[in-house]
Amino acid sequence: xxxxxxxxxxxxxxxxxxxxxxxxxxxxxxxxxxxxxxxxxxxxxxxxxxxxxxxxxxxxxxxxxxxxxxxxxxxxxxxxxxxxxxxxxxxxxxxxxxxxxxxxxxxxxxxxxxxxxxxxxxxxxxxxxxxxxxxxxxxxxxxxxxxxxxxxxxxxxxxxxxxxxxxxxxxxxxxxxxxxxxxxxxxxxxxxxxxxxxxxxxxxxxxxxxxxxxxxxxxxxxxxxxxxxxxxxxxxxxxxxxxxxxxxxxxxxxxxxxxxxxxxxxxxxxxxxxxxxxxxxxxxxxxxxxxxxxxxxxxxxxxxxxxxxxxxxxxxxxxxxxxxxxxxxxxxxxxxxxxxxxxxxxxxxxxxxxxxxxxxxxxxxxxxx
Amino acid sequence: xxxxxxxxxxxxxxxxxxxxxxxxxxxxxxxxxxxxxxxxxxxxxxxxxxxxxxxxxxxxxxxxxxxxxxxxxxxxxxxxxxxxxxxxxxxxxxxxxxxxxxxxxxxxxxxxxxxxxxxxxxxxxxxxxxxxxxxxxxxxxxxxxxxxxxxxxxxxxxxxxxxxxxxxxxxxxxxxxxxxxxxxxxxxxxxxxxxxxxxxxxxxxxxxxxxxxxxxxxxxxxxxxxxxxxxxxxx
Numbered sequence: 026x027x028x029x030x031x032x033x034x035x036x037x038x039x040x041x042x043x044x045x046x047x048x049x050x051x052x053x054x055x056x057x058x059x060x061x062x063x064x065x066x067x068x069x070x071x072x073x074x075x076x077x078x079x080x081x082x083x084x085x086x087x088x089x090x091x092x093x094x095x096x097x098x099x100x101x102x103x104x105x106x107x108x109x110x111x112x113x114x115x116x117x118x119x120x121x122x123x124x125x126x127x128x129x130x131x132x133x134x135x136x137x138x139x140x141x142x143x144x145x146x147x148x149x150x151x152x153x154x155x156x157x158x159x160x161x162x163x164x165x166x167x168x169x170x171x172x173x174x175x176x177x178x179x180x181x182x183x184x185x186x187x188x189x190x191x192x193x194x195x196x197x198x199x200x201x202x203x204x205x206x207x208x209x210x211x212x213x214x215x216x217x218x219x220x221x222x223x224x225x226x227x228x229x230x231x232x233x234x235x236x237x238x239x240x241x242x243x244x245x246x247x248x249x250x251x252x253x254x255x256x257x258x259x260x261x262x263x264x265x266x267x268x269x270x271x272x273x274x275x276x277x278x279x280x281x282x283x284x285x286x287x288x289x290x291x292x293x294x295x296x297x298x299x300x301x302x303x304x305x306x307x308x309x310x311x312x313x314x315x316x317x318x319x320x321x322x323x324x325x326x327x328x329x330x331x332x333x334x335x336x337x338x339x340x341x342x343x344x345x346x347x348x349x350x351x352x353x354x355x356x357x358x359x360x361x362x363x364x365x366x367x368x369x370x371x372x373x374x375x376x377x378x379x380x381x382x383x384x385x386x387x388x389x390x391x392x393x394x
Numbered sequence: 395x396x397x398x399x400x401x402x403x404x405x406x407x408x409x410x411x412x413x414x415x416x417x418x419x420x421x422x423x424x425x426x427x428x429x430x431x432x433x434x435x436x437x438x439x440x441x442x443x444x445x446x447x448x449x450x451x452x453x454x455x456x457x458x459x460x461x462x463x464x465x466x467x468x469x470x471x472x473x474x475x476x477x478x479x480x481x482x483x484x485x486x487x488x489x490x491x492x493x494x495x496x497x498x499x500x501x502x503x504x505x506x507x508x509x510x511x512x513x514x515x516x517x518x519x520x521x522x523x524x525x526x527x528x529x530x531x532x533x534x535x536x537x538x539x540x541x542x543x544x545x546x547x548x549x550x551x552x553x554x555x556x557x558x559x560x561x562x563x564x565x566x567x568x569x570x571x572x573x574x575x576x577x578x579x580x581x582x583x584x585x586x587x588x589x590x591x592x593x594x595x596x597x598x599x600x601x602x603x604x605x606x607x608x609x610x611x612x613x614x615x616x617x618x619x620x621x622x623x624x625x626x627x628x629x
Contacts, residue, residue: 072517098520099528105521111514115536125522175522 027052027082027179027213031068033075040064040075040235046228048083051205051212053226053243055219061235062215066183069213070105071098082179102133104172104210106182110164112171118153121167125175134176136208141173144207146200162193166200173208180204180212186221201225202393219259223247223303224393248362250333250344260335260342261305263393264361268298280392284348284360285325287390294392301393306342306364310386313375323387327363329379332372341372345385363387400593402569403577410485410573411553414492418500418549419542421493426504426545427530431513445502447495456562459491463563483565488573491563492553500549507541508534544608551604555597 027046032039040061046052054062067073069080071087074095080088082103087096104125112121126138142148145166156164165185172180185201186194202225205212216222222229222243230240231252239252247254248262266282271291278291280302287302294300315324327345335342348360363385367377377383429441447455462469463481470480481487511534519529535542557575564571566580574593581590 070521072520097525098517099523099525103521105518107514107518109514111518113515113518113533113537115533115539124519124524128523128528171522 026084027069027080027211029065029069029078029080031065031075031078031080033064033068033073033078035064038064038235040068042232042235042237044230044237045240046213046230047211049211050227051214051225052228052230053222054213054215054230054232055222055226056217056232056238058217060232062217062232063183064235065232066181066213066215070103070181071096071101072105102176102178104175104177104180106165106168106172106180106185108184108187110161110168112156112159112164112167114156116156118147118150118156118159118167121156122147122151122170122174124171129175136173136176138174141170144173144200144204145170160193161189162197165189165193165197169200169204173204173210177210180210182212182214184215184217187217198224219247219254223261223263224301244361248344248364250331250342250364259305260307260364260366261303262362262364264302264304266300266302266361268294268296268300270296280390282347282361284346287323287325287387289390289392292392303391303393304363304387305389305391306366308388308390309363309365310388311343311345311365311367311371311375311377312384312386315384316386319386321386321388323390325363325385325387327360327383327385329377329381329383330362331379332377335366339368339370340366341369341377342366343372343377345383347385399568399572400577400589403572403574403593404596406485406569406571407554407573407575410488410492411550413489414496414553415500415546415550417489418493418496419546422497422500422504422545422549423542426501427508427534429501430505430508445498448498452495452556452558453562455495456491456559459487459494459559459563463487463490482563483567483571485570488560488564488571491559492556495556495559496549496552499552500545503541503544503548504538507538507544510541511537540611544611547604547608547611551601555601 026048027044029042029044031044032041038061042061042065044065054065056062064073068075068078074088077090078088079090080086086094087101088094113124116124122142123138126134142151147163147166147170150159150163150167153159156167159167169185186197189197198221204210214225226243228240229243229246231238231246231254233253239246239249244263244265246252254260264282266280269279269281269286271278272288273291276291277288278294280287280289280300282302325347327347329343330346331344333342343365345363345365346360347363365385425444429437429444460482461467463473464470465474465480473479473481481490515533515537516529519533524532555575557579560571560573560576561579564573564576566572566576572580574597578590578593578597581587581593
């Protein structure tokens with residue numbers, strides 16, 4: 026459990042956050058640039074000090090100004106990955122990775138250097154005498170390995186992908202996804218990209234103008250329509266589930282989420298494997314009846330739960346709960362929720378109302394892990 | 395005879411420059427470190443004090459030092475009370491005066507180098523369990539090494555080339571304070587032009603070589619101290 030109460034004013038910007046994060050998994054601090062998420066991360070790390078603040082990690086007090094406690098950064102059992110890799114330019118790759126590891130007492134070295142190197146996939150770079158020739162993606166991997174090799178209890182990552190081009194991002198994301206599963210290290214991840222948050226986070230803290238607007242499990246939070254989440258093209262839900270069955274004849278895999286099943290192309294994952302699905306609102310259409318004469322494979326019965334405005338005046342966002350027969354009281358956590366983006370005209374034509382049974386036609390789902 | 399006196403002046407000059415450079419690196423590094431990183435409002439006035447020798451005629455500095463270290467000055471009274479005696483016209487006095495005079499040539503390159511390193515590598519080091527001294531020794535100094543070399547070379551060269559302060563504080567005592575520049579002056583006074591030529595050429599070649607080396611080390615951007623010093627000229 027990570028608990029932090031931090032308040033800090035810089036110029037006309039005030040960070041004022043009381044935070045509780047689970048002491049496991051990946052928590053994302055999410056919000057637009059300038060919302061204070063990086064400031065918050067820096068205050069948790071102790072790189073900046075919020076006067077009067079309090080930071081407690083797994084019962085260990087890192088800062089409690091009321092009692093005059095402020096553990097300096099270098100005595101906190103944390104690792105930090107900055108937006109720019111910030112490698113030591115005067116050292117080679119191996120010396121960079123081993124920089125913190127060397128400074129640990131041998132008994133504290135729970136992560137071996139080789140392990141950190143393997144998790145981040147930089148074995149082939151270790152012999153480099155200089156970090157000058159590394160690409161952006163490689164530098165960030167070295168920075169991650171360096172942070173992991175100090176056996177952190179908490180790994181803080183400040184938009185580690187933001188400075189990378191799309192190709193490097195795509196190459197490094199799988200490594201990031203594996204990181205928590207492999208290391209078991211609690212991660213706090215700052216991002217302004219909803220796609221990254223959907224892929225990586227278990228828990229999300231939504232921030233705006235220096236304040237915490239909402240927080241909760243990623244699936245719950247992204248399905249909410251009352252939050253300033255990025256609307257439009259990126260709106261969508263995350264559904265935790267598992268691989269249910271394979272259909273080798275058609276090269277398809279069935280993915281089971283609470284209350285529904287989705288067929289998608291077979292990515293080679295074995296049945297039973299836990300996965301995470303992302304379904305974008307723009308890929309979901311609503312219909313009053315199933316459409317057997319359609320190419321859309323995934324059609325699920327659902328109930329309209331909520332209707333809200335989209336950023337675009339011609340569109341609405343509709344939240345539906347799948348698999349629930351009509352008549353089940355709203356709020357019953359029967360099935361997964363989907364968001365559908367429909368035009369106002371269609372909503373008017375279908376006379377969409379809360380509580381109405383509909384069919385959600387899902388054009389595509391993205392398998393995240 | 396001439397040769398011996400010249401050689402003595404050269405040896406003394408090198409000794410003075412070496413001692414001054416070493417001491418200035420010790421004193422100037424923490425000062426430059428502080429100036430590079432402080433948000434304090436004292437930064438500007440302190441930077442100005444450090445830079446004063448760049449614009450003041452050396453005689454002004456030498457005059458005040460003479461007053462301070464003389465028998466009626468505060469420092470002079472203190473050194474006498476401590477049994478050290480008076481500093482003017484001694485090697486120790488010359489070292490102190492030279493340190494003040496060459497201070498900007500050491501502090502400014504160091505400060506620039508520390509500023510160029512920036513806060514981020516030090517923050518990264520802090521998150522990797524390095525304490526303040528560790529960060530300074532193993533991150534800041536190695537990353538600023540060009541600045542350290544530049545500072546040492548410029549400090550040494552500038553001390554070799556000083557004249558006005560030496561004349562005010564050191565006098566021209568053979569073996570104690572008679573350095574190359576004052577020996578050259580004596581030669582000219584005595585109309586010994588060939589000997590003067592020899593020493594002048596030596597300083598010219600030395601200075602040129604040093605500056606070549608410094609500019610090779612820092613290909614981008616001139617050295618502000620050198621530019622200002624060149625414009626000022628000797629009094």
